[in-house]
Amino acid sequence: MEFLTAVRPSEALGIIKSFLLPERKRLSVKIDEALGRVMAEEIVASEDIPSFTRSLVDGFAVRVKDVYGAKETTPALLVARGEVKVGEQTALKVGPGEAVYVATGAMLPEGTDAVVMQEQTRQTAHDLEVTKTAHKGENICFQGEDIKKGTTVLSPGKRLSAFDIGVLAALGIDHVAVYAIPKVALISSGDEIVPIDASPSPGKVRDINRYTISNLVAPAGCSVHFIGIAKDTLDDVSARLQEARDFDLLILSGGSSKGQSDFVTAAIERLGGKVLFHGVNVRPGKPTIFGTLWDKPVFGLPGHPVSCSLVLLRFVFPMLTELTGESESALCTVKGRLEANVPSSYGIEEYVRVKLSSVDGGCAVAPLYAKSSVISMLAKADGYIIVPEGSEGLEAGEEVEVYTFG
Secondary structure: OOOOOOEOHHHHHHHHHOOOOOOOOEEEEEHHHOOOOEEOOOEEOOOOEOOOOEEOOOEEEEOHHHOOOOOOOOOEEEEEEEEEOOOOOOOOEOOOOEEEEEOOOOEOOEOOOEEEEHHHEEEOOOOEEEOOOOOOOOOEEOOOOOEOOOOEEEOOOOEOOHHHHHHHHHOOOOEEEEEOOOEEEEEEEOOOEEOOOOOOOOOOEEOOHHHHHHHHHHHHOOEEEEEEEEOOOHHHHHHHHHHOOOOOEEEEEOOOOOOOOOOHHHHHHHOOOEEEEEOEOEEOOOOOEEEEEOOEEEEEEOOOHHHHHHHHHHHHHHHHHHHHOOOOOOOEEEEEEEOOOEEOOOOOEEEEEEEEEEEOOEEEEEEEOOOOOOHHHHHHOOEEEEEOOOOOEEOOOOEEEEEEOO
């Protein structure tokens, strides 16, 4: 099987991002089942949060003008009249020279515009002494200060965090529309691949990619299903692909390199699909395949673990973002400065594993080098950098963007 003409990485990403996916399915879930799901609707606040102005501390609700200039030696003298407890509505009105005790979270009486903490007051038999000047709004959360009625609080594409769910709870929303979780089929390929519970005989290796791919894809918001290990025959690769027909995305690892034992492209075409590119000008990971089968996207990734993982992050993750409906990529980046030169070949986009450390308040980036079959180097790395195809390398001290692994 010969390579098709290798494409530039920018072309490959363009082909992937332009792939026409079916409309995403939506469903309604309870908010206690919504953590990590992607929003499929806009949430507009139907009320103010809080719905009343309340105290943030235990203390006395006062008028700022009555305690202006107050201090330990010359306290402001007020008359304490009444108390407001948490959870009760009050009709109290505070006039000049008056104060009302309020508990944390209690409604503020009409006429007050600050709360003085209890420890900044002294009570005598007849007066309340305030020993500190208060500023308007001090120790108060005003009505609507947290969430204003009519404002958009959550938008489609937002992956729900625990705090987002707290916002929904505050607004009394117990169900929310989310996108269905995409189903990803994963197939390992190669006569040399054996399950991890096997003792590999000479020439055999355990199935590393099944686990690295699954544990990279699942946190990105997908459900991963392992179809099995395909032998190096056209019939077996085709049969495994047939088992994956009902999934949203198909990923095969191994069987993408040039050679007579590689049947991924042939199997895609036999089943009526089309290979959109086979080969990308990157290192590691040149023999990457992307195609369409049953109107589903299908990737053929290199078998070497490092190549497989880095190509997955670079080229498959943009498709995962489209499938999940998330507005932001699941990949995180940080900026740092290289500690050493990074040589590269012009015309090839290269992915270099790096180790991060903190130096003088900044981030130092140390390149790590290993062959594409060495999985232990990925475990030691914190992320990777991209050396652009139009560059012959990067220099020590240069600022780079690091795609982190966690």
